[in-house]
Amino acid sequence: MRLVTVAGPPSSGKTSIIIKTIEELRQKGFSIGVVKFDCLSAQDENLYSTHNIPVKTGLSRGLCPDHFFVSNIEEALKWAKGRSFDFLITESAGLCNRCSPHIKNVLAICVIDNLSGVNTPKKIGPMLKLADIVVITKGDIVSQAEREVFAYRVRQVNPRGMIIQINGVTGQGSFYLAKLMEKTSIIETLQGATLRFTMPGALCSYCLGERKIGDDKQIGVSKLVNFRGEEQAKGEE
Amino acid sequence: MRTDLLHMTINELRKMMPWIEDYFSAFAIDSVHYGNEKLEELGSILGEDYFIEMESSSFAFIDGFFLFIEQARALQQGNGFTVESLTVLPGRNKNDEKEAFSIELKKGEVTAIVGPTGSGKSRLLADIESLSQEDTPTGRKILVNGRAPDDEERFSTEGRFIAQLSQNMNFVMDLSVEEFLTLHAESRMVNEISHVVQKIYDTANILAGEPFSRETPVTELSGGQSRALMIADTALLSPASVVLIDEIENAGVDKIRSLELLVSNNKIVLISTHDPLLALSADQRLVIQNGGISKLLKTTQDEKKYLKSLEKIDNKLTFLRNQLRRGEEIDFSDFPV
Ligand SMILES: Nc1nc2c(ncn2[C@@H]2O[C@H](COP(=O)(O)OP(=O)(O)O)[C@@H](O)[C@H]2O)c(=O)[nH]1
Ligand SMILES: [Mg+2]
Ligand SMILES: [Zn+2]
Ligand SMILES: [Zn+2]
Numbered sequence: 001m002r003l004v005t006v007a008g009p010p011s012s013g014k015t016s017i018i019i020k021t022i023e024e025l026r027q028k029g030f031s032i033g034v035v036k037f038d039c040l041s042a043q044d045e046n047l048y049s050t051h052n053i054p055v056k057t058g059l060s061r062g063l064c065p066d067h068f069f070v071s072n073i074e075e076a077l078k079w080a081k082g083r084s085f086d087f088l089i090t091e092s093a094g095l096c097n098r099c100s101p102h103i104k105n106v107l108a109i110c111v112i113d114n115l116s117g118v119n120t121p122k123k124i125g126p127m128l129k130l131a132d133i134v135v136i137t138k139g140d141i142v143s144q145a146e147r148e149v150f151a152y153r154v155r156q157v158n159p160r161g162m163i164i165q166i167n168g169v170t171g172q173g174s175f176y177l178a179k180l181m182e183k184t185s186i187i188e189t190l191q192g193a194t195l196r197f198t199m200p201g202a203l204c205s206y207c208l209g210e211r212k213i214g215d216d217k218q219i220g221v222s223k224l225v226n227f228r229g230e231e232q233a234k235g236e237e
Numbered sequence: 238m239r240t241d242l243l244h245m246t247i248n249e250l251r252k253m254m255p256w257i258e259d260y261f262s263a264f265a266i267d268s269v270h271y272g273n274e275k276l277e278e279l280g281s282i283l284g285e286d287y288f289i290e291m292e293s294s295s296f297a298f299i300d301g302f303f304l305f306i307e308q309a310r311a312l313q314q315g316n317g318f319t320v321e322s323l324t325v326l327p328g329r330n331k332n333d334e335k336e337a338f339s340i341e342l343k344k345g346e347v348t349a350i351v352g353p354t355g356s357g358k359s360r361l362l363a364d365i366e367s368l369s370q371e372d373t374p375t376g377r378k379i380l381v382n383g384r385a386p387d388d389e390e391r392f393s394t395e396g397r398f399i400a401q402l403s404q405n406m407n408f409v410m411d412l413s414v415e416e417f418l419t420l421h422a423e424s425r426m427v428n429e430i431s432h433v434v435q436k437i438y439d440t441a442n443i444l445a446g447e448p449f450s451r452e453t454p455v456t457e458l459s460g461g462q463s464r465a466l467m468i469a470d471t472a473l474l475s476p477a478s479v480v481l482i483d484e485i486e487n488a489g490v491d492k493i494r495s496l497e498l499l500v501s502n503n504k505i506v507l508i509s510t511h512d513p514l515l516a517l518s519a520d521q522r523l524v525i526q527n528g529g530i531s532k533l534l535k536t537t538q539d540e541k542k543y544l545k546s547l548e549k550i551d552n553k554l555t556f557l558r559n560q561l562r563r564g565e566e567i568d569f570s571d572f573p574v
Contacts, residue, residue: 115409118420122263126292142409143463144400144477145421145470149410152312152424156263159304172363175373176391197292 001081002184004089005101007066007127008111009120013137014091015044016168017111017177019051022089024171024178030086035076035225037069037092037101044091054083058225065092066099067199072225073103074190074213079227087181100127102196103213107184109177110161113138114150121153126197128154133180134161137168191215239303247279248272256426260305264291264298276302309426312476320344320398320478321382323365323505328377330529331357336377340523340533342505344478347496349516350509352525358509361525362481365507366399367391375528400477400504402467404484408455414438414466415451418474425474433474440498441469444490461489468495472502482508489555493518493548514551517544 008014015036022032033054036044040059048055056079060068069092080088092101094110102108110131112120115138121128128134134154139147151163162180166173187193191214198211242250247268250257261268266283274282280295288295322343327336342348350358360375368379368391378385410417418434427433442448445465449458458466464485471480480499485492485508492515499506508515516522517540524532553571560567 118410129292139401140403141405141407143406143467143470144402144475145417145467146408146410148475149421149424152259155308156259156305159260159301159308170363172366175367179388 001077001085002087002186003077004087004107004109004181004184005103006089006109006111007092007094007101009116010093012111012113013168014111015047017135017137017166017174018089018091020168020171020174021177021181022053024175025087025181032087032089033080033083033085035088035090037065037090039065056225056227064099066101069101070195070213075224075227077190094127098125099199100125100130100197102130104194104196106187107132107181109133109135111135111137114142114147118149118153121157129158130196131158131161134158134163135177136163136165139165140167243277244275246273246275250276256309256423260302312426320505323479324380324383326378326380328375330527332527334529336529344503344505345500347500347506347508347519349519349522350507350525351516351522356525357528358525360528362483362507362509366481398477399479399481400471400475402471402480402482402485406467408463410455413452413454414449417455421470421474437469437473440473441466444468444495446489446491465490468498472498479505484509514547517547
């Protein structure tokens with residue numbers, strides 16, 4: 001299984017570029033599943049479904065979606081393995097600029113758009129700073145100069161990442177992303193994997209600074225997505 | 238070089254590379270305040286907690302510093318990526334028939350792309366933009382300076398290699414013309430910022446026809462003024478060596494001069510258009526049919542002879558359009574009945 005985490009501010013174009021990239025990957029014969037982590041809205045599920053992309057949604061409600069992400073990612077991976085996908089792509093809305101779902105040695109993508117303003121890259125935090133690939137969308141509706149300035153601003157906060165411009169509507173550029181995703185290495189489990197950045201907050205073990213992923217690391221308030229069909233709470237396992 | 242820079246003070250570094258300020262500011266480091274400190278000591282002076290607070294580490298800060306310099310230098314030198322020519326090797330049209338010939342696009346030349354709507358003009362621009370290597374639906378292959386770019390070159394150019402201009406593009410930044418140009422010049426790390434800003438401003442005003450001030454917010458420029466500013470800025474400041482233009486016919490700018498400006502700055506210009514004036518001011522035109530390139534026509538001497546009178550007609554129409562737009566009565570005195 002190849003795992004890719006995609007994060008970014010709301011409406012930056014995450015769903016659009018994931019769908020376009022999946023279309024590229026499918027042409028090469030790969031099968032791909034998506035897990036969407038969000039607070040409240042499950043709208044994206046319909047969008048993925050209309051493109052015949054197998055999708056599961058996890059709603060964190062009161063919890064920070066990124067904390068929620070860590071508690072559920074291993075199960076998400078199991079779901080994807082059970083379905084024998086070649087890729088699992090997670091989409092999470094970066095609502096909390098202090099957290100990020102990026103995991104060491106797992107391809108980390110941050111999506112931000114040219115409309116969000118030149119000062120946004122500085123504000124976004126680890127989700128952008130620690131990404132391997134930064135996808136910049138909506139270049140089709142701003143000037144060349146603004147595209148250049150925006151990319152430069154991204155560069156300032158993340159000199160290490162690769163920047164790719166993608167048009168989320170036409171898919172122009174998604175081809176690059178598909179190619180890079182193909183190169184990412186295969187993982188079997190996330191037990192023992194480490195987050196790229198300590199999540200602040202005070203909701204669960206991860207809020208308290210835990211970075212290791214694994215059942216024995218999860219204490220306190222944590223919720224699990226229902227990947228198996230029936231309702232299932234953490235305590236009943 | 239790395240150790241030399243590490244031993245230098247922040248003031249010395251700023252003097253050598255004024256743009257380095259941008260990197261410090263991304264870490265909220267006041268480079269004036271720490272001016273006399275050495276770069277290598279900044280980590281321990283600010284403390285590891287400071288960098289953790291910045292979602293980073295002192296190691297990543299120093300490491301990023303050198304990466305940033307490397308990328309800034311590449312940006313200044315246009316990535317060492319000067320494009321003399323692009324070659325489009327044949328792909329296939331919608332009926333899966335092979336295109337008959339390849340095309341070479343040279344620096345300082347304008348190529349018009351003509352053909353019915355939906356025929357594949359945008360697809361060709363997209364192939365060029367992605368430097369396709371037989372891996373797009375058309376199967377075309379693009380050579381840069383006569384050879385296929387490797388993945389690194391394709392991926393690492395970050396859209397710097399190709400500039401795009403279309404009717405749908407608008408300014409969105411909340412800045413005046415002057416602030417905007419200054420910001421762009423800073424991000425391009427040019428040396429004489431005010432000089433460059435002045436030049437772009439003057440040029441844009443010539444192209445626009447209707448003058449605008451430096452204090453105008455960019456979002457309040459008229460369609461023609463925006464387009465003029467975008468063209469002048471792309472020609473004079475963008476590192477891109479290829480400019481793709483998609484339908485700017487009714488933009489209200491001096492089209493001929495715009496093309497001349499881009500060409501005189503050694504760009505390879507491709508313009509998708511239905512406008513006879515634009516098509517004939519190009520050096521050649523590619524005809525797209527059914528998803529494929531079907532013909533390449535060099536603009537003949539005979540066609541060029543009519544450019545002047547064509548331009549006159551175009552000016553008249555623009556004049557009419559502007560009268561209409563301003564709600565004035567239309568002056569037909571110049572027209573035959
Ligand atoms: N013009 C333009 N619109 C885009 C682009 N990418 C996404 N959008 C639009 O932006 C909106 C939000 O996109 P979506 O993918 O749902 O964003 P998400 O919330 O990050 O998943 C949608 O209406 C998209 O059609 C782009 O590159 N250009
Ligand atoms: Mg979405
Ligand atoms: Zn959070
Ligand atoms: Zn938590």
